[in-house]
Amino acid sequence: MKVKMNKKVIVSILVVVLIGVISGGVYAYQSKVEHDKQVKLEHDKDYRKLEKNADEAVQLAYNSRKNEDIENANKSIEKLKKSDQKTLKEKIEKLDKLLSEINSTKVAVKKADFSKTEADLLNAQKAIDSLKDEYQVKNKSIFQENLNNIKKAIADEKARAxxxxxxxxxxxxxxxxxxxxxxxxxxxxxxxxxxxxxxxKFLVMRGYNPDDYILNNPIGNGPQAPTETRASDTPSSFDVKYQEKDGTGAGMFRVTKTLDGQIQVVKYVGSNFDTDGIGFVSLS
Incomplete structure (x- = not known):
């Protein structure tokens, strides 16, 4: 009877122990699952942060255009999974291309400003026209304004010269x-x-009073003009219209240096030659 009771006690103890072991195992498993779940959540949270940092780094690189920010963006992208790098890398590659085009255009405009040659002006204009991306609009406008100012300065200098x-x-x-x-x-x-x-002198020689005549400004004929043939080759001549003060007549005097070096005065009354109105005069 006593032995039988001991067996029952032992069985009871074993059952209790077994239940405890099973309960402990279940608890340990549940704890591990919960821990793994928490670790995964933390890992996912950290990765999302990496993704966010990479996106922000790329955006900063686009905004600042600084080499330092572009390098940091590339480093942030490298921390992501290969499958998540493609889109961001393509954005950085495009940024490099756009900035390279902007820099090349800047160099072309500076060269045109320095040389002022037609070839460099044309190359600068072609470079500006090649900037077609929306990201380059502001730069394109500035470059075009600068080139227009260069062209205007060249035109102004040419006009001045x-x-x-x-x-x-x-x-x-x-x-x-x-x-x-x-x-x-x-x-x-x-x-x-x-x-x-x-x-x-001619009027005095002909018996007229010079004070009775109003003489108009003399008009030089042909060779008297400086660009014409010199007087040593062709006679020089002046026509001087006159009016008599008493209103009795008007006409013209033609004073000419002849080929032999004499000064001849011819008087016209109206449009007719005055038969008494010709003579050679010397002031000496």
């Missing part, structure tokens, strides 16, 4: 004309300043 050359040529022409005029006056002994003296 042409104007200076024109003024210089005109001045040289005037100087040459004055020199030829003086040479002509010296060679002919007849000029705009003394033509009235010859007419007045």
């Amino acid at each position: 042409e104007q200076e050359a024109k003024i210089k040529a005109e001045q040289e022409t005037k100087v040459k004309a004055e020199q030829e005029r003086k040479a002509l006056e010296q060679a002919s002994g007849l000029n705009q300043n003394n033509v009235f003296d010859y007419i007045k």
Whole structure:
């Protein structure tokens, strides 16, 4: 009887122990599952943070365009799974391409500004026209404005140089004309300043009073102009219209240096030659 009771006690103890072991095992398993689940959640949370950091790094690189930020973006992308890197890497590659085009255009515009040659101006314009991405719009506008200013400065400088050359040529022409005029006056002994003296001398020679005549400004004919043939080759001549103060007549005097060097005065009444109105005059 006593042995039988001991067996029951032992069995009971074993059952209790077994239940405890089973309960402990179940609890341990549940704890491990819960732990693994928590670890996975933490890992997923950390990875999402890595993804977010990579996205933000790429966006910062686009905004700042700094090499340092582009390098950091590449480093952030490398921390992701290979399958998650593709899209972000393509964005960075596109950014590199866009920035390279912008930099090449900047160099082309600077070269055009330095050289001012037609070839470099055309190359700069082609580079600007090649910027077609929306990301490059602001740069394109700035480059075009700069190139337009360069072209305007070149055009202004060309116009200024042409104007200076024109003024210089005109001045040289005037100087040459004055020199030829003086040479002509010296060679002919007849000029705009003394033509009235010859007419007045002629009138006195013909018995007229010079004070009875109103003489208009002399008009040089042909060779008297400085750019025409010199007086040593062709006679110089002046036409001077007149009116008589008493209103009785009007006409013209023609004063000419002839080929033999004499000064001849011819008087016209109206449009007719005055038969008494021709003679050679000397102021000496």
